Each structure stands twice: as C-alpha cells, then as structure tokens.
Amino acid sequence: MLKIENLTVGYSASVPVLHDVSISIGAGQFISVVGPNGAGKTTLFKAISGTLTPSSGRLSFEGEDISSLEPSRRPHLGIAHVPEGRQVFPSMTVLENLEMGAVPKAGRDEWATNLERIYTWFPVLKERAGQYAGTLSGGQQQMLAIGRGLASSPKLIMLDEPSMGLAPSIADFVFEKLMEIRRDLGLAILLVEQRVAEALQFADRGYVLETGRIVLEGDGDTLMADDRIRQAYLGM
Numbered sequence: 001m002l003k004i005e006n007l008t009v010g011y012s013a014s015v016p017v018l019h020d021v022s023i024s025i026g027a028g029q030f031i032s033v034v035g036p037n038g039a040g041k042t043t044l045f046k047a048i049s050g051t052l053t054p055s056s057g058r059l060s061f062e063g064e065d066i067s068s069l070e071p072s073r074r075p076h077l078g079i080a081h082v083p084e085g086r087q088v089f090p091s092m093t094v095l096e097n098l099e100m101g102a103v104p105k106a107g108r109d110e111w112a113t114n115l116e117r118i119y120t121w122f123p124v125l126k127e128r129a130g131q132y133a134g135t136l137s138g139g140q141q142q143m144l145a146i147g148r149g150l151a152s153s154p155k156l157i158m159l160d161e162p163s164m165g166l167a168p169s170i171a172d173f174v175f176e177k178l179m180e181i182r183r184d185l186g187l188a189i190l191l192v193e194q195r196v197a198e199a200l201q202f203a204d205r206g207y208v209l210e211t212g213r214i215v216l217e218g219d220g221d222t223l224m225a226d227d228r229i230r231q232a233y234l235g236m
C-alpha cells in the first residue's frame, strides 16, 4: 500500500535528517516505528504527508508515485495524519474539528456513518460535541485528533506519538481503541512512538530508527525479544 524506498530527506538539502530509509506497509497492516527523541520520526511523517520534499528516494501509495504530489492532495488518496501534539483547533467545537477531517470526497460521502462510528469508539466526543476543543483534557484532545483523522475515511492512518503527555492509563486506553478501530475498519496504521513496548506489542512489523537510519526491523514479537531492544528501550 505505502512504499518508502531509500528516502533521504531533511529541512535543508545539505543536511539530511533521514538517510536511505525504506519502509513498507501492506493494506490493513499495523506498522510501528520506534526510536529515541530526535531520531527523525516526525520528519518521516512530514515526508509522507508532503510538507518536506525528499532529496532522494521514492514514495508510492497503492502503486502511484506520490514523491512530488501536493501535500493537500494526499488526504484525498486515503492518507490521514494525526500530528504530534494533536493540533486540534482550540476555538472550534469538537464537532467542527471532526468536520474539518471530512474534506476528502470519501469523508464527505461517508460522514454520517463515520461520525456514528467515531462517537461509538469515543463516547466522550459525543457528550462534548458542542464544547470548544481547547477546553478538553489532553486525552480527549488525542481522541479528537484520531477522530478527525478517521473522518476522512482513510485507508492508512499515521499517528505521531499519540501517547505523548498522557497519563499511562489514558495512553493504554488510546492504544486499546486503536486496536479496536483497526479490527472494525481493517485500515492500515503507521505509528511512531517512544513507548516501545506498547508500540511493538501489537505491531505486524516494527522498525527501529536511530539518528535518521533504520537500524533494526522485524515482526513485533521478534523485536520485543531482541537483546538490543530489551536493553536500550525496555530497560531489561
């Protein structure tokens, strides 16, 4: 579905942040990218959603080369990006934030069904539909950001550190919901996370990104059992 081949990208052409990164995501797969602060996880998402242009390498989605496709066109292909730090619109209501996600045609066509589903996964969003998003707790804002992404009817949803700044019990709730959403919709998930155990536990495949390079990859269970991961990330 999404194929990233030998991607090199950065904020200026002379200083790449990601070097020769290759990642592949099949339809319905759950892929995790883990790594420390500053490894380049957010940069990877910016390249996929098109706000950064690769200096070399190729990005394709469902067989189509999207390396130079306008960022604003990418959600229309079925790629949703739930950004780091949620970035909900604080002075818009919960419902208006969800509507902002439903810009692609598929999202508009399926709006009523999507809204009902989003409210079933996250009933608190229904209860607070008329409330300004800025007044929600961090966990509720994260649910809203995920809901906004789902409102576009994506085939692939990319989540940038959804657990960031959340109490462990709320982060666990968010991970459980992601699994439920994936079961219900069969959509592909690309997750970047610093919470390595949670991210790898359920992943079909995981990648470890360190200083802009993939240093390890494998299925989730294999990575969880890898001595390097256990020592560096799981404190064992």
Ligand code: ATP
Residues within 6 Å of the ligand: 011, 017, 035, 036, 037, 038, 039, 040, 041, 042, 043, 044, 084, 194
């Ligand atoms: P974190 O978990 O802290 O968000 P990350 O793995 O997502 O880390 P990135 O945010 O992708 O890492 O940052 C990777 C590198 O790119 C870092 O060295 C960072 O300083 C640099 N960087 C990030 N944003 C910019 C920017 N706007 N301009 C220049 N360099 C940047």
